[in-house]
Amino acid sequence: xxxxxxxxxxxxxxxxxxxxxxxxxxxxxxxxxxxxxxxxxxxxxxxxxxxxxxxxxxxxxxxxxxxxxxxxxxxxxxxxxxxxxxxxxxxxxxxxxxxxxxxxxxxxxxxxxxxxxxxxxxxxxxxxxxxxxxxxxxxxxxxxxxxxxxxxxxxxxxxxxxxxxxxxxxxxxxxxxxxxxxxxxxxxxxxxxxxxxxxxxxxxxxxxxxxxxxxxxxxxxxxxxxxxxxxxxxxxxxxxxxxxxxxxxxxxxxxxxxxxxxxxxxxxxxxxxxxxxxxxxxxxxxxxxxxxxxxxxxxxxxxxxxxxxxxxxxxxxxxxxxxxxxxxxxxxxxxxxxxxxxxxxxxxxxxxxxxxxxxxxxxxxxxxxxxxxxxxxxxxxxxxxxxxxxxxxxxxxxxxxxxxxxxxxxxxxxxxxxxxxxxxxxxxxxxxxxxxxxxxxxxxxxxxxxxxxxxxxxxxxxxxxxxxxxxxxxxxxxxxxxxxxxxxxxxxxxxxxxxxxxxxxxxxxxxxxxxxxxxxxxxxxxxxxxxxxxxxxxxxxxxxxxxxxxxxxxxxxxxxxxxxxxxxxxxxxxxxxxxxxxxxxxxxxxxxxxxxxxxxxxxxxxxxxxxxxxxxxxxxxxxxxxxxxxxxxxxxxxxxxxxxxxxxxxxxxxxxxxxxxxxxxxxxxxxxxxxxxxxxxxxxxxxxxxxxxxxxxxxxxxxxxxxxxxxxxxxxxxxxxxxxxxxxxxxxxxxxxxxxxxxxxxxxxxxxxxxxxxxxxxxxxxxxxxxxxxxxxxxxxxxxxxxxxxxxxxxxxxxxxxxxxxxxxxxxxxxxxxxxxxxxxxxxxxxxxxxxxxxxxxxxxxxxxxxxxxxxxxxxxxxxxxxxxxxxxxxxxxxxxxxxxxxxxx
Amino acid sequence: xxxxxxxxxxxxxxxxxxxxxxxxxxxxxxxxxxxxxxxxxxxxxxxxxxxxxxxxxxxxxxxxxxxxxxxxxx
Numbered sequence: 001x002x003x004x005x006x007x008x009x010x011x012x013x014x015x016x017x018x019x020x021x022x023x024x025x026x027x028x029x030x031x032x033x034x035x036x037x038x039x040x041x042x043x044x045x046x047x048x049x050x051x052x053x054x055x056x057x058x059x060x061x062x063x064x065x066x067x068x069x070x071x072x073x074x075x076x077x078x079x080x081x082x083x084x085x086x087x088x089x090x091x092x093x094x095x096x097x098x099x100x101x102x103x104x105x106x107x108x109x110x111x112x113x114x115x116x117x118x119x120x121x122x123x124x125x126x127x128x129x130x131x132x133x134x135x136x137x138x139x140x141x142x143x144x145x146x147x148x149x150x151x152x153x154x155x156x157x158x159x160x161x162x163x164x165x166x167x168x169x170x171x172x173x174x175x176x177x178x179x180x181x182x183x184x185x186x187x188x189x190x191x192x193x194x195x196x197x198x199x200x201x202x203x204x205x206x207x208x209x210x211x212x213x214x215x216x217x218x219x220x221x222x223x224x225x226x227x228x229x230x231x232x233x234x235x236x237x238x239x240x241x242x243x244x245x246x247x248x249x250x251x252x253x254x255x256x257x258x259x260x261x262x263x264x265x266x267x268x269x270x271x272x273x274x275x276x277x278x279x280x281x282x283x284x285x286x287x288x289x290x291x292x293x294x295x296x297x298x299x300x301x302x303x304x305x306x307x308x309x310x311x312x313x314x315x316x317x318x319x320x321x322x323x324x325x326x327x328x329x330x331x332x333x334x335x336x337x338x339x340x341x342x343x344x345x346x347x348x349x350x351x352x353x354x355x356x357x358x359x360x361x362x363x364x365x366x367x368x369x370x371x372x373x374x375x376x377x378x379x380x381x382x383x384x385x386x387x388x389x390x391x392x393x394x395x396x397x398x399x400x401x402x403x404x405x406x407x408x409x410x411x412x413x414x415x416x417x418x419x420x421x422x423x424x425x426x427x428x429x430x431x432x433x434x435x436x437x438x439x440x441x442x443x444x445x446x447x448x449x450x451x452x453x454x455x456x457x458x459x460x461x462x463x464x465x466x467x468x469x470x471x472x473x474x475x476x477x478x479x480x481x482x483x484x485x486x487x488x489x490x491x492x493x494x495x496x497x498x499x500x501x502x503x504x505x506x507x508x509x510x511x512x513x514x515x516x517x518x519x520x521x522x523x524x525x526x527x528x529x530x531x532x533x534x535x536x537x538x539x540x541x542x543x544x545x546x547x548x549x550x551x552x553x554x555x556x557x558x559x560x561x562x563x564x565x566x567x568x569x570x571x572x573x574x575x576x577x578x579x580x581x582x583x584x585x586x587x588x589x590x591x592x593x594x595x596x597x598x599x600x601x602x603x604x605x606x607x608x609x610x611x612x613x614x615x616x617x618x619x620x621x622x623x624x625x626x627x628x629x630x631x632x633x634x635x636x637x638x639x640x641x642x643x644x645x646x647x648x649x650x651x652x653x654x655x656x657x658x659x660x661x662x663x664x665x666x667x668x669x670x671x672x673x674x675x676x677x678x679x680x681x682x683x684x685x686x687x688x689x690x691x692x693x694x695x696x697x698x699x700x701x702x703x704x705x706x707x708x709x710x711x712x713x714x715x716x717x718x719x720x721x722x723x724x725x726x727x728x729x730x731x732x733x734x735x736x737x738x739x740x741x742x743x744x745x746x747x748x749x750x751x752x753x754x755x756x757x758x759x760x761x762x763x764x765x766x767x768x769x770x771x772x773x774x775x776x777x778x779x780x781x782x783x784x785x786x787x788x789x790x791x792x793x794x795x796x797x798x799x800x801x802x803x804x805x806x807x808x809x810x811x812x813x814x815x816x817x818x819x820x821x822x823x824x825x826x827x828x829x830x831x832x833x834x835x836x837x838x839x840x841x842x843x844x845x846x847x848x849x850x851x852x853x854x855x856x857x858x859x860x861x862x863x864x865x866x867x868x869x870x871x872x873x874x875x876x877x878x879x880x881x882x883x884x885x886x887x888x889x890x
Numbered sequence: 891x892x893x894x895x896x897x898x899x900x901x902x903x904x905x906x907x908x909x910x911x912x913x914x915x916x917x918x919x920x921x922x923x924x925x926x927x928x929x930x931x932x933x934x935x936x937x938x939x940x941x942x943x944x945x946x947x948x949x950x951x952x953x954x955x956x957x958x959x960x961x962x963x964x
Contacts, residue, residue: 034947034950035947035948035949035950036950156947157947213950215950241904241905241921241923241926242904242905242906242907243902243903243904243905243906243907243910243950243951243952244904244950245910245949245950245951246904246906246907246909246910247907249909250907250909315948316948316949316950319913319948319949320909320910320949323909323910323912323913324909326912327908327909327912
């Protein structure tokens, strides 16, 4: 029978189908009944009855430790419900580390709500979903279902789902074992549909003996089919004291041809079976035909995919077969596991291969196989599965297997336990050194990649450079050439290379401030995209956004947005890999004066940073919180954050590229809090390289201003202002100008103060750096500047708006926001920039040396293009679109 | 909660054959003819007990009672 034509041997149990149909008007239906009660069959026959266009999505829960694959399967199934909808924009769900079931559930709910019609989702074997987190999220999904969605759950046991609310609201329907039990009429119908003729008495006896248990009746039907004496079969069955399942499985097996029996027994060790794999275990061809035949006969074999490649046996049936195998052929079990392991290894299905190698008791081989593939498993986010494989090794005999130390190191790194990871890596390294020279080079490469990651997380630059040299050599070079023989090694090579490039780029950009950092990170992004590892792509993009921050805020912002968008598509919104992009984003936001947005981003980053992401990100994270507190006038909170960043930095082996900022701002904040002596002591203690830095000079200026010594402040800022000292970031120059302006103002040199402000505005405008003005509390000084005197009038207004608490336009809404950005001509833009000022049209005309009429014409066109009705709404809209202040107005 | 192994008797419906009994190698089975039941007895700690019960669930056995002979005497 070709797939998709229904299941002829499933009888239509009208009573139950009607109950299900009625239940479908509720939000949730739960079917709870023991193994073999006919839950899956009922679901299938209900599903087959639905019109093609209203076929429900079906998800079969597989046993797994964390529920990740389950949620991805639900998402895929729900997407399949609306096939006519355009999904080209969306990415397929991909397994990855830092999986967030909460984010996936949100997407599932969105997808369901977006379906135009009423939709159903069937989830079978829900009792296999054992992770508490998965159960919590399932509860949430069920209680928040959109009105057009209906979910049917089938499970063997009552589940710890808190659905009392649904029950009280009458939105929960339940079917239990007693409902599923076959009535005598249904038993008769089943026999009739299967072409079995029995007397009324025998039918009643069969029903009584099986107690209407679905599995028992189906097994009986299989044995009765073509039986020479059906009445005698029922009599013997009725007279036996054996349990129904055992008796009937034995009977059914007996009645199968030899090759079928043999295949069933030998493949019972598998959780799923394909024709090819079954052939390997039986040593004979033809298994696929047998499997298809058994499924068509409804004989406890079900295909798992539409192509009918993979099958599984009914659990009850499989368990009995496995017990029978161990009883009949105890000496063959080990060999069967070995053959299965070899087949799975060849097919690249690592987890199953390791499980069967373990089941065969080949612990050393299992450890080797596991170790060789652990890096790929980690990148697929299979950490929980890795832990369960690890736990399956018997503890005393496997403590000394070096491959497992590498796996343990990986899991420790993932959990942020750096010291434990280092200890496990040390064990691995010793074992590798002691082992014979023909050891696989990839063990070396894996250890190098892990050591590199560890060194980077600890801020140990020299170690990073050492390991990176080996790993980043091109695949054809000596580094990888030695083992790039098989496709598998090349794939591993590419994975390791991306990770190495990323770690190297991060260290170069952050600890050393090298331009190569961004280059290596960009290479990592490209390679990750090329080899189809979106997780690594997000990670590298996120790091690139972070590293670009010093070079250009707008680039950093654009790249971070890209990382955030890609991560959101995969449900990784608060994944640790996203932390760098979030922190970079927060940093640009605080500098751009977007304090509320910055706070939201930092809160998201707090969650993403729940595992240690390394000191360079940690320092900037503390630093951004400090700046935000400073901007909001919360001095002591700011001081605490800067102090934490300072501590963190002190623990790093190499000076941080932000070192000057951290110490400078910590000192400045202490001075502003009145602790001048402490601030001075802090600066006196910095090393020679930092002592002459622009950031520390600015801090001295702040201390001088606080101490009422404007002359000293001017002296401190002079080298920064005139460009004698090289600065890491232009914000330091802006800050120096502002501080100089305040100092000039203090001594009454108003013109010079205004000149400093003008230079600060010029330096700050391209990157929209509002923060330095806010931090220095320069509001009064800026207010004193006559607008007509400044070439940056509109920009000055924007800065003052932020100081007075307005929310500035984002750079993001300018480029990416909804609605097209209206095209204004160069002249219109020139006129537009005067609109926020107090100048009248004739005054603008005179400023621009054009006629008043020309100005009026431009103003009308500007209003039309911005859909504004008056001057203030035009200014408002122009600000939102970031059309103001992108260059001097004259 | 008692961490020490204790003697448990688990009564299920039907006579268990060799195949099903092989799933419980640590338990001693006794078939009881009237009512056709089997009593499985063995020294189990709580984890082992729940493991046995889960196995019985998987095999579709009809669980009738679980007792701890001797527990009442303490």
